[in-house]
Amino acid sequence: MKWHPPGFGGERRDPERVKREGWRDQGVLVVAEDDQRLTWPERELVRQLGAKLYGSRLGKEDIHG
Secondary structure (H helix, E strand, O other), X not given: OOOOOOOOOOOOOOHHHHXXXXXXXXXXXXXXXXXXXXXXXXXHHHXXXXXXXXXXXXXXXXXXX
């Protein structure tokens, strides 16, 4: 018999499932700033909330050096 603790071995959950379960179970929302399922005003709101809570994002040139 094979036994694995939660999160080790077995089925790998896809990222959308992890996000969905995080929202439903913990009330944690994970959304990409450029998620095309959102309208422009919704994406802008996400960008503004992220900037307010965590500061401005680094540009690509800042991330890669």
